[in-house]
Amino acid sequence: MRRGMASRCNVPELPEVEVTRRRIAPYLVGRRISSLHTTADSYFFLTPPKRLRGCVEGQRVQHLDRLGKYLIAVLEGDGRLVIHLGMTGQLFAAGAASVRLLSATARASLAPDEQADFQPDDHTHLHFVFDGDGPDIYLRDVRKFGKVLFVPAGQNHPRLEKLGVDALAVTPELLFSATRKRIVPIKSLLLDQSILAGVGNIYADESLFLAGVRPARRASRVTRRECARIADGLCRVLGRSIETGGSSISDYVAPDGQDGSYQDERRVYARSGEPCRVCGTPIRKIVIGQRGTHFCRTCQR
DNA sequence: ACCGCACCCTGAGCGC
DNA sequence: TGCGCTCAGGGTGCGG
Structure with a gap:
């Protein structure tokens, strides 16, 4: 591919x-x-x-x-x-x-x-x-x-001053309360640096996949349980990426070589058209808040 | 409060 | 071969 x-x-x-x-x-x-x-x-x-x-x-x-x-x-x-x-x-x-x-x-x-x-x-x-x-x-x-x-x-x-809590310190409660009465897509909320500082496009998509939540869902419609899964997904994906040296930063890269090891662990980001690693459904790409957004229609609800 | 959009910039990849 | 177009992205700021 x-x-x-x-x-x-x-x-x-x-x-x-x-x-x-x-x-x-x-x-x-x-x-x-x-x-x-x-x-x-x-x-x-x-x-x-x-x-x-x-x-x-x-x-x-x-x-x-x-x-x-x-x-x-x-x-x-x-x-x-x-x-x-x-x-x-x-x-x-x-x-x-x-x-x-x-x-x-x-x-x-x-x-x-x-x-x-x-x-x-x-x-x-x-x-x-x-x-x-x-x-x-x-x-x-x-x-x-x-x-x-x-x-x-x-x-x-x-x-x-405007920055919210560092994303590594996200908690289910924090996310749940931040999403109440917000009609923005949950993905846009994750990218809002005044709520969580540090989440960008890749990790927003990846954490929503891990949580099984569609990125376009209104934040206010995301349940407490799902908020907990998103918080957990964020911690896992951010922590794992730090462990592996980030998705693109490595000590040395061959002139035409692959990027850092995180790219091999991507489940949805920049995999549009490729099969979901869990269910095989082709990953879809849409635009949310002017950002390319990737998700699995089957695994994410 | 929220959305859509323009802006800043440049390299890669594409069609012609 | 080489030009010109499009696209990507984080963050800010604007008008509606």
Whole structure:
């Protein structure tokens, strides 16, 4: 069966951001940023580059947290450097670069031994240099749907204030109460970051499959029992994806190879037309809230 | 409160 | 071969 573009999607949702956090933290935490290089100002920078540099240069990174799909580097003095990876954001340390970081065209022009040697390009919006030894860190984002901002100590930002509970901490009760009196499709509610932070398109579809609930169902019509199954499905699918290194992030990927192992576990996402793994019914694709939505008519009610 | 839609951006895949 | 079109996606913000 042909794999469409969607199946290769590389969008960082909660698991991918968490995997990124775990992998990058050892290279970031405890180090002092000596300089930050950026691309030109654009809507990518919620804090303009010049001010951003002034805020982080000379600062030591105290820890690296995550809330939903946001990475939050807490600096000395408790200012926070906040990063959202958007659709194509890649945060990585020099030397840990994989060929995935380059476009197909760029890859093709490189010899194999050159491919792992990353050099900043036009899409590299942040380049951190640190005091002392250790690799530089880069943030690359081809489509610039990502965001970076600095939140001074004691201040907050609407982006963070609006976020609901981190999706890993979802409970049946939380979901049940959030769905009452809501006529939006249950899938749209799962994607609402002000309710659950971190759920994106893949994991919304996958968790609804595990719960046996059709994505188009009105949220208010989802029963308490089904809410519990959705919460459970979310925990399973998010946890499993983190375990396997995220659906698309892996240490190294062969130039024409498959993505991370989670893609082999997808039950519905980007499998439209393919047989349901449980009952064999072809997976259907519809659009809900302007998002491609995948489900099994037989297994989901 | 909710829906539909436009917008930001670019690469891949397609038809011609 | 190469052009131009379409599509995908997260999040915000608009008008209805």
